[in-house]
Amino acid sequence: MTVPTPEQIAKMDADQLRALLLGQIKANSALQVQTSELQSSNTQLLAANTNLQAVNAELQVVVKYKDAVISKITLELALHKRLRFSKKAESLTAEQRHLFDETLDGDTAQIEQEELDKLPEQDKVIVTKALQPKRKPLPPELPRTEIRHEPDSTLCKCGCQLKRIGEDVAEKLDYQPGTFSVERHIRGKWVCDECETLIQAPVPAHVIDKGMATTNLLAQVLVNKFADHLPLYRQEQIFERTGYKLSASTMGSWVGQCGAALQPLVDALRTQILQQGVLHADETPITMLCAKQALKTGSVSKKAYLWAYATTQHADIKAVVFDFAEGRSGQHAKAFLEGWSGTLICDDYQGYKALIKDNQITEAACMAHARRKFFELFAANKSHIAQAALEQFNAIYAVEAQLQDIQPDERRHRRQTEIEPLMDKLRQWLLDHKIKVPDGSSTMKAIDYSLKRWDALTTFLDDPHTPIDNNWVENQIRPIAVGRKNWLFAGSLRSGQRNAAIMSLVQSAKLNGLNPLEYLTDVMDRLPTQPYSKINELLPHNWKPAN
Known part of the structure; x- marks a missing residue:
């Protein structure tokens, strides 16, 4: 519309002015409509921009998390893949390749869980939601049990009665020995018509957030693997015969996530053990697959060690903590026992010697090791000297066997009055025969073993809390031999x-007379909501069933 000049307006009559005014009003109305539309569009664009910024912020959180995970697993994955598909992999048996794969699944899941646990709670929710995998529905033919989760009250804060408008359903795979079933967790949605408040019971906390498996099933997998020594690929076969095929890969991820979740409990157990004044220590070799070494030297494995630290039979708690390390260096024992002082019952390994020398630790030698030297000698050639030594060791053990269930003061008294004379007699016998046997002979080595460690061998005489030998912890390691035969090796340092x-x-748990399956099931049920200040309540020697 052309706007007339003032001179033109001055020459207009009334009708022309009226028409001009109406046209101007119409133009202004159209302009207002356009302005309103532009403002609306601008508001929408601002809202969209705000939403995009929020999405971008969430994506940044996810990307940062993924970068942290990727940086940790990229090299490990590359090495494993190169070894897995290289010619060197031909030296692996089928069972070893199965374990190789399940180790990678477990390690990856554990790394992801550890990085997730480092995030602030808000970021943890974002990452969990973004990375939640889509899984196939559980088979409809499996029996189902409904578990309903409703608000404590269906009365709104405004005083109105809430109305149920729907529900969310999550299914979890459950397992009781020999039978699979499905738990249907149903959470009702309740709304107030007056104030439009929506209320819903929270998602029950779980040891694996939004995981498919119940704690019953998770505990079964762990007990099968670590108590019954069944590799995951064998469990896959067993479960398939039961009615549902669980892949070893899936179970490997569960083991990794459970391992990460249970680690604080193991750390607390270690703290409790290190409060004891007397400890057993021993170690046993475990073959560890080492991808990096395989690619450098051609050897697919190396010798690693499982170290065991246990309280004694006389302690007020019964516990053992295993520590997996790449080698047998005394530095591993030193790192575990950092800051601890007390009496350590151990064998003659030099790694312990440095530890005892550098710290406020008293050495107690293992009488069974000293006796074993003569037993092996007798078994080899029926040596009369070895037989005489064994008779004296047996006399000492016969008295000690009577002292297990008596009070500490009485145990000390009887050791000093009944066993100490026998020990003095044994020492004199060893000294007398030392000058009669050839240097370098097996008999001389057996005699020297005891004489060189005599002070450590007699530590138990003055301390009623110190056992006579290290058999207690050796018995805890013995099941590892069965597992070692079935596992074949540890798939990596992390998995070890x-x-x-x-x-x-x-x-x-077994030391405390507990059923490991019941214990782990209950602990993993309670662990997600257990305050860290009360985590000691879940340790095996303190544990009481929740129900």
């Missing part, structure tokens, strides 16, 4: 450490 942590809880 994870295995050691879970085995610590399983074996400590």
Whole structure:
């Protein structure tokens, strides 16, 4: 519309002015409509921009998390893949390749869980939601049990009665020995018509957030693997015969996530053990697959060690903690026992010698090791000297066997009055025969073993809390030999450490007369909501069933 000049307006009559005014009003109305539309569009664009910024912020959280995970697993994954598909992999048996794969699944899941636990709670929710995998529905033919989760009250804060408008359903796979079933967790949605408040019971906390498996099933997998020594690929076969095929890969991820979740409990158990004044220590070799070494030297494995630290039979708690390390260096024992002082019952390994020398630690030698030297000598050639030594050791053990269930003061008194004379007699016998046997002979080595460690061998005489030998912890390691035969090796350093942590809880549960399956099921039920200040309540020697 052309706007007339003032001179033109002055020459207009009334009708022309009226028409001009109406046209101007119409133009202004159209302009207002356009302005309103632009303002609305601008508001929408601002809202969209705000939403995009929020989405971008969430994506940044997810990307940062993924970068942290990727940086940890990229090299490990590359090495494993190169070894897995290289010619060197031909030296692996089928069973070893199965374990190789399940180790990678477990390690990856554990890394992801550890990085997730480091995030602030708000970021943790974002990452969990973004990375939640879509899984197939559980088979409809499996029996189902409904578990309903409703608000404590269906009365709104405004005083109105809430109305149920729907529900969310999550299914979890459950397992009781020999039978699979499904738990249907149903959470009702309740709304207030007056104030439009929506209320819903929270998602029950779970040891694996939004995981498919119940704690019954998770505990069964762990007990099968670490108490019954069944590799995951064998469990896959067993479960399939039961009615549902669980892949070893899925179970490997569960083991990794459970290992990460249970680690604080193992750390607390270690703290409790280090409060004891007397400890057993021993170690046993475990073959560990080492991808990096395989690619450099051609050897697919190396010798690692599982170290065991246990309280004594006379202690007020019964516990054992396993510590997996790449080698047998005394530095591993030193790191575990950092800051601890007391009496350590151990063998003659030099790694312990440095530890005892550098710290406020008293050495107690193992009488069974000293006796074993003569037993092996007798078994080899029926040596009369070895037989005479064994008779004296047996006399000492016969008295000690009577002292297990008596009070400490009485045990000390009887050791000093009944066993100490026998020890003095044995020492004199060893000295007398030392000058009669050839240097370098097996008999001389057996005699020297005891004489060189005599002070450590007699530590138990003055301390009623110190056992006569290290058999107690050796008995805790013995099941590892069965597992070692079935596992074949530890798939990586991380998996070895994870295995050691879970085995610590399983074996400590057994030491306290607990059923490991019941214990782990209950602990994993309670662990997600257990205050850290009360985590000691879940340790095997303190545990009481929730129900």
